[in-house]
Amino acid sequence: MIRPLLLTLAITTLGGCAGLGTLKQASKPNDLYLLTPKSTFSQSLPRVQKQIVIQEPTATAAVNTDQIAVQPTPLQVQYLPRARWVDRAPLIVQALMVESFENSGRVAAVGRSTVGLRADYVIVPDLREFQGIVVGETENSKTVKIEVRMNIKIIDEFEDKIIASSSFQEAVVSTSDETPDLVAAFDTALGKTMRDAVEWSVRKIHSHAANNPRPSLN
Secondary structure, X not given: OOEEHHHHHHOOOOOOOOOOOOOOOOOOOOEEEOOOOOOOOOOOOOOXXXXXXXXXXXXXXXXXXXXXXXXXXXXXXXXXXEEEEOOOHHHHHHHHHHHHHXXXXXXXXXXXXXXXXXXXXXXXXXXXXXXXXXXXXXXXXXXXXXXXXXXXEEEEXXXXXXXXXXXXXXXXXXXXXXXXXXXXXXXXXXHHHHHHHHHHHHHHHHHHHHHOOOOOOO
């Protein structure tokens, strides 16, 4: 089964790819899982001739890890056995946000804060939910809903102030409690959340830039 947070800190993730129902624990290599960027956006998005930097999202310790979190109860966090993300969840989300902005084709340039890009605007994400929640259980399986929730703040670097803030969230029920299906539900929920966040950000930056003309940094 997925193991409690405190045990996970002391024990290497064990078990099989079968998902939440796996009881047997044996020392095996971890399976690594990727998530994908969003590539389809509204055709009505305006073009923004500004440079944008995406900061690494802040997150709680339960989410700021390469382990895949599931809550069997509202007050308990456990992790999938023998399964990990390819990197810490906030770094994955940061990289996918950058690629999603690029895929929109509506911004002049976008990058992570670590690359030293001089920004016109900075996107500051807060990854508030990024886990599965057990919402039902039978003798042989569990029903798991994947929840992703981000708050996005946009900072005008010229004026050094927040110009907009909003939250975006999606919930997707996994087709089973098997690890590959849980990961697929994570991918769907994150993709929808990023699409909404990117489109909102582009429109807010476009509107603010139009009302506050100044030389671009690019």
